[in-house]
Amino acid sequence: MIKVENLTKRYAGQPAIQDLNFEVGKGEIMGFLGPNGAGKTTTMRILASFMPPTSGRATVAGFDVFAQSLQARAHLGYMPENVPLYSDMRVTEYLDYRAALKGVPHRRVAERVGDVKELCGLKEVENKLIAALSKGYRQRVGLADALLHEPDLLILDEPTIGLDPNQIRQVRDLIKNLGKQHTILLSTHILPEVEMTCSRVIIIHKGRIEACDTPENLLGKIRQAGGVLLEAKVGADNGVEELKKISGVRDVIVDSDGDWKIFSLRVESGADVREEIFRLATTRQWRVRELTQRRATLEDVFVEITHSDSI
């Protein structure tokens, strides 16, 4: 559905994206992840034919986004980062206007506008002025707009930015639902969102693709594969030495809280060492107040890949 080859964009000589290569297959929900300034918006604007690349090429549904932009655009709905809405229009009025602008045949406008209002949960605000809507509803109007001409592909640039947690959940559910019928490229820096909605993830950093895989595979690849937390009173034992002997344990760091010792164990990917720890604790008569497995999250992957930023 999307094919990007050696895509590069420079602004006044400064590269914003460099030599990007990726593909998004039909029906995929692809997360596009990266810190601010990574190049997400630049890439999406090129895909949506809003500006040409400096070099390289991209196609949408087989059409070159630059040379065949009309055909490419017919296949995609784009929701930009800052949804540009006419705030003095009412919701229905705005969508009617946008449908006409997008070339939806006159006789089909009412039906399409009705459908997208239904899909995006806008019925209850259809007669309200856009200026009077909450940010969450405005995002939905932006999404409805992107859907008007029935594109197979949706390109959504930070659709949940600036929303409160409830609104984020609603928009996320909506996107998940849309994913049943559409191919989606979704940029965000909210990581749990990606874990919950995306089939694959691209991590972009400083204009380059650093990783492209399923969330599960990305989690499997990182060094910090996961860990176990143990809080125990170990008496005269050292604790660390005994724990390190357990197979699957790579490293143990210890801290203390009064008489309690707090052990952070790094474990091999896929290993569950809790049963062995429990057995050890029982044998050595340690008193245990906490034994938990901490799973690596996409946030760990992200930090590991992009941590040069924070140094």
Ligand SMILES: Nc1ncnc2c1ncn2[C@@H]1O[C@H](COP(=O)(O)OP(=O)(O)O)[C@@H](O)[C@H]1O
């Ligand atoms: N219109 C522009 N003119 C000059 N530089 C720009 C412009 N738009 C973006 N940039 C620069 O390009 C880089 C990528 O920006 P952007 O694509 O907006 O990243 P993201 O959406 O991931 O935050 C940044 O360094 C940004 O400062």
Ligand SMILES: [Mg+2]
């Ligand atoms: Mg952006």
